[in-house]
Amino acid sequence: MFAANPAATMEQVAQAAGVARTTVHRRFATREALVEELTGWAARRFAEAVESAHTDSTPPLVALYQVTANVLRVKTNWWFAMSRTADGAHPEAARVHAEVRDDCERLLRRAREAGVLRPDADLDWTRRVYYALIHEAAAEGASGGGDAEALATRVVDTLLRGFGSPAAPVIA
Amino acid sequence: MFAANPAATMEQVAQAAGVARTTVHRRFATREALVEELTGWAARRFAEAVESAHTDSTPPLVALYQVTANVLRVKTNWWFAMSRTADGAHPEAARVHAEVRDDCERLLRRAREAGVLRPDADLDWTRRVYYALIHEAAAEGASGGGDAEALATRVVDTLLRGFGSPAAPVIA
């Protein structure tokens, strides 16, 4: 499906879709229109995944797990449409991205206040690591590596505990 | 410097270098030759960074910190040449990448046996998270976010401890 990259030529897109290139042009006048529609659709899916987790009305830890699982579900199913949507060019995608970022920051703040995260946790760094973990887990999931729930468990576990032995010395 | 992406046009490359496009063609016959040389050079730098940490002859924890700092140093300084070298197309880069991967796996295994990592740590997942953390830290470092030592400390700390409160409940 679709070679995954938005840099694919119309020819490749058409071939992946099993139609002729000119037929693609009948549906999408220009290449720009195609990626426009696709990224918009992906952004909507992404927003739904985050919304349906109700990150504001459930305990931080279960909210964290729920968002992670939901996002991983859409990312592993539609990964081919989810490569660097945050280019800023697409207004709707940018808006969704910003909203999700806000939601995530609020959730992490709640988690810290609830004692789930350490009091000295840098929330910005935490969020970026969280994103990276999701990205990595999605990559594994797209290669047939377990269901979304298992992956989410692993992501949250890694985010909270890391890999160090509890008894191990700490650097600083 | 160089717009960071290997998809930049020769015109942009030339402009970034402050020379005319034809002058670039005098030094590099084809575009392919340019990225070839650049990725080779970057791979060599990367290999040096890993080698000079002597990951096999120092205690796992300090080795981990040393590699991290060294790699972050080259990644933040030469980030424009370090975007997805692992395309597999470049033989030398692929070889370096594989060797580094082996080094990393050995180091993580030693760390686990030494009790630095939990006995049940999935080393493959650990390595991928470690890579992702370095990538994220490098992105921050390239935006003027602290020196390599501080970033390395943060990466290793995150990798080992995560963000969770020690007293927090665990999912599974």
Next chain:
DNA sequence: ATGAATTGCTACACCGATGTAGCGAGTAAT
């Protein structure tokens, strides 16, 4: 069966990036 709609196909114009050639200006070495 007739007409409408969709699709595949070929052909073509267009554009941007690539690569080459040659000329003229500047510069350093002797």
Next chain:
DNA sequence: ATTACTCGCTACATCGGTGTAGCAATTCAT
């Protein structure tokens, strides 16, 4: 001063991707 070298510039050929037009074949509805 002459020579050799490098660079910037213009011009051109080429190639691949894009977008458009038109035609024939197929399908579907009535």
